[in-house]
Amino acid sequence: MGEFAIGQSVPRFEDPRLIQGGGTYIDDIVLSGMAFAHVLRSPHAHARIVSIDATTARAMPGVLLVLTSEDWAASGFGDMPVPVGLKRQDGSPLFRPPYPALVKDTVRWVGDHVAFVVAETAHEAADAAEAIEVEYEVLPAIVSTADAMSPDAPRVWPDCPDNVSFFHANGDEAATEAAFAKAHHIAKHRFVINRVTAVTMEPRGCVVDYHASEQRYTVHVAVQQAHTFRAELAQIAKVSESKVRVVNGDVGGSFGMKSFVYNETPLAMLAAKMLKRPVKWKSTRSEAFLSDAQGRDNVSDAELALDRDGNFLGLRVKTLVAVGAHLQTGTPNVTANFNSLAGVYKTPAIYVEGFxxxxxxxxxxxxxxxxxxxxxxxxxxxxxxxxxxxxxxPVELRRRNLIPPDAMPFKTGLSFTYDCGNFEANMDMALDLADVKGFAERRDESRKNGKLRGLGVSNSIERAGTPGLEGAEIRFDRSGAVTLFAGSVAHGQGHETIFKQIVCDKLGLDPSDVRYIQGDTEAVFFGQGTGGSRSATFGGSAFMRASERIIEKATKIAAHALSVDAGEVKFEDGIFSSPKTNRTMTIRDIARDAANPAKLPVDIEAGLAATAVYRSDVENFPNGTHVCEVEIDLETGKPCVVKYTVVDDVGTVLNPMLLHGQIHGGVVQGLGQILKEDINFELGTGQLLTGSFMDYAMPRASDLCPIHVAANPVPTKTNPLGVKGAGEAGSVGAMPAVANALVDALAQYGIKHIEMPATAERIWHLLKSRA
Incomplete structure (x- = not known):
């Protein structure tokens, strides 16, 4: 519908409310009689708890409750959910240790949950937590992913002698071995992908209110998957899902970290039930560095086999993937997506192992x-x-091995089958937009200024919209205004804008007449939630189907009102008309009639509303090319990204402005990992060495240049909108593009690789070692 149609750069409807302070985050939730919680966390990475004495803490002013592992065990609540179904290398079930909300006998990371204190104020709870006397017997700790499987490495769990929880393998091992046997050249390298943390704008938190008369919990949280979250809480509390209401307001960032249940929320549920008062727990930034689930942390040994002409024959990768001390609900996903190692190339034989x-x-x-x-x-x-x-x-080598468009659908050497894409066009567009032909001149200019300049290219593809389902509802009220209920939960992506565009374009509505609700399990009838770049595919398609059902019913009502057959009614731009009458009706007119039984056909139910649950058993594959140029100061080693170009194929572009925002954000996160961000533990003790912004460096605006984003859409037929996921595309392509540019800049010094993060200090030392 005009300026609000699909494909238009509509500004985000969310922004005026958020910019003016109208957002509702966890710290904004204040309930009558609310108490405050604090978690006593382990100061050791590995230690046996000899004793806990909370006598002094319980007697301190304002203290209402101190929970330890004994209280948790006696509560009747169950353990935290852990995954099932995976296997170890020998075919035996995965190692899945029990996961109570509070540690019983042995802590296993600095920040592990020892006790939960509730008091009248947050400061009183924190003071009481410090008064709890815990005697620890410190044990050896292993924090190095590369060394975790070593025979002499300390064991995280006594029942797991090799520290391997599960194993993932894919591809054809025999065919890959044969490919390597006939190779002209084999390139080998070990790639260490460091550990990072999400550093969301608002740290985690929750507010729980227990309604004793109904034996029911209302849980205010900021999560990606409200209905899934509710199901996990009900499982832990051993109640039906109807006894748990999850209310998800605005989410101050997540990036996967705020996906599934953490210990603090069920602890707050238990405390609220025991005290019959609302209980609030809010993480601090320092606490978040210790307690939030973290990301990445892989060690990969990769080998690429090529023939004399540079054609890829085979790829072999063995990866150690850190999972931490405990498995959580989303943990298995960290190895499954290594199937993306096939890239956009026609490599015939691939074999991948992940431990x-x-x-x-x-x-x-x-x-x-x-x-x-x-x-x-x-x-x-x-x-x-x-x-x-x-x-x-490097560009020519890629070109020789790209999958051509006429090979689609293409089955890779791993498990994926790409349905569509034009990878060479992506690369050519990006190279042209980045003015790669002029790079040599820019490099010479940088040399005159005492700087090294490098160019990096990466082609990327990812799996998005993995098989699943999502719900949506469109509901007209008696005035003709509309409310959208979304099962997807936004945490910065702009779902409200996109879903309004889809519905308003389809139904001819003005977005100002449309209200948007998400994340409340009592209001939204069904939802799977957000993650894996799935919301446009699933949530968008669900709203499209619900819109079609609205039109179908409204057409019958319009036919009755216009005294014509339904087949003679035309609907366009929000107007119902028929060549057999000079009368027209808007969809708002229809909605008002739908609330009046006197104006309805006898076989039509009153009201104008529709729900839809969209299901898909196939994924889609967004892809693109990133071209990065960096400069490195020879005196200080400081790297700077000076030119960045992206061409992405995300299928149908629903809103170019929002797409660019998503790509920009992803690029910054990828760039941050390559240049700055690093979670670092002290070997032996497991103490976190990067526990604040004094040590954990975040990318700033001054680290960036303008990012030129263009689209090369090849719509997919795997969903009604033709969309491919866009939320993670930027981060997928950025890491290798920036890394390749750095190595290119340093190549004249004989430097073939640099570990991440490539800080100024690390680069400076490398340069000095080659001077």
């Missing part, structure tokens, strides 16, 4: 891209390594 290793560190969860940025980094870096060793231009 999920336990360490004395916080748990790992999916983090923006979840395995796809790691996979893209490995394949795109090993291509540059091979290009250097074989003295072939």
């Amino acid at each position: 999920a290793v336990l360490t004395h560190t916080p748990p790992i969860r999916p983090y923006r891209g979840n395995g796809r940025p790691e996979a893209a980094y490995v394949i795109e870096r090993i291509i540059d390594v091979a290009a250097d060793e074989m003295e072939i231009d």
Whole structure:
């Protein structure tokens, strides 16, 4: 519908409310009689709890409750959910240790949950937590992913002798071995992808209110999947889902970290039930560094086999994937997406192994891209390594191996079948927009200014919209205004804008007449939630189907009102008309008539509303090319991204402005990991060395240049909208593009690789070592 139609750059409807302070975040929730909670966390990465004495703490002013593992065990609540169904390398079931909300006998990371204190104020709860006397017997700790499987490494769990929880393998091992046997050249490298954390704008928190008369909980949280979250809470509390209401307001960032249940929410549920008062727990920034699930942390040994002409014959990758000390609901996903290692190339034989290793560190969860940025980094870096060793231009080497459009659908050497895409067109567009032909001149200019300049290219593809389902509802009221109920939960993506565009375009509505509701399990009839770049595919398609059902019913009502057959009614731009009458009706007119039984056909129910649950058993594959240029100061080693270009194929572009915002955000997160961000533990003790913004460096606006984003849409037929996921595309392509540009800049010093994060200090030392 005009300026609000699909494909238009409609500004976000959410923004005026949020910018003017109208958002409702967890810290904005204040309930009558609310008490405050604080978690006593382990100061050791691995230690046996000899004794806990909370006598002094319980007697302190304002203290209402102190919970320890004994109280949790006696409560009747169950353990935290842990995954099932995976296997170890020998075929035995995965190792899945029990996960109570409070530790019983042994802590396994710095920040592990020892006790839960509730008091009249947050300060009183924190003071009381410090008064709890805990005697620890400190034990050896393992925090290195690379060393976790070593025979002499400390065991995270006594029942798991090799520290391997589960194993993932894919591809044809025999065919890959045969490909390597006939290779002219084999490129090899170990790639270490460091650990990062989400650093969301608002740290985690929850407010729980227990209604004793109904034996029912209302849980205010900020999560990605309200209905799934409710199901997990009900499982832990051992009640039906109808006894738990999850209310999800605005989410101050998530990136996968705020996906599934953490210990603090069921602890707050138990406390609220025991006290019959609302209980609030809110993480601080320092606490978040210790307690939030973290991301990445892989060690990959990659080998690429090529023939004499540079054609890829085979790819072999073995990866150690850190999962932390405990498995959480999303943990299995961190190895599944390594199937993206096939990239956009026609490599005939691939074999991938992934070992999920336990360490004395916080748990790992999916983090923006979840395995796809790691996979893209490995394949795109090993291509540059091979290009250097074989003295072939990196772009040319890629071009020789790209999957052509006429090969679609294309079954990769792993499990995916790409349905569509034009990968060479992506690359050509990006190279042209980035003015790669003028790079040599820019490099010479940088040299005159005492700087090194490098160019990096990466082609990326990811799996998005994995098989699943999502709900949506459109409901007209008696005035003709509309409310949208979304099962998807936004945490910065702009769902309200996109879903309004889809519905308003289809029904001819003005967005100002449309209200949007998400994340309240009592209002939204069904939802699976947000994650894995799925919301446009599933939520958007659900709203499209609900719109079609609205039109179908409204057409029958219009036919009755216009005294014509339904087949003679035309609906366009919100107007119902018929060539047999000069009368017209808007859809708002129909909605008002739908509330009046006197104006309805006898066989039509009153009211104008429709629900839809969209289901898909196939994924889609967004893809693109990133071109990055960096400058490195020779005196200080400081790197700077000076030119960045992205061409992405996300299928149908619903809103170019929002797409650009998503790509920009993803690029910044990828760039942040390559250049700055790093979760670092002290070897032996497991103490976190990067526990604040004094040590954990975040990318700033001054670290960036303008990011040029263009689209090369090849709509997919896997969903009604033709969309491919866009939320994680930026982060998938950015990591290898920036890394390749850095290595290109440093190549004249004989430097073939640099570990992440490539800080100024690390680069400076490398340069000095080669001077």
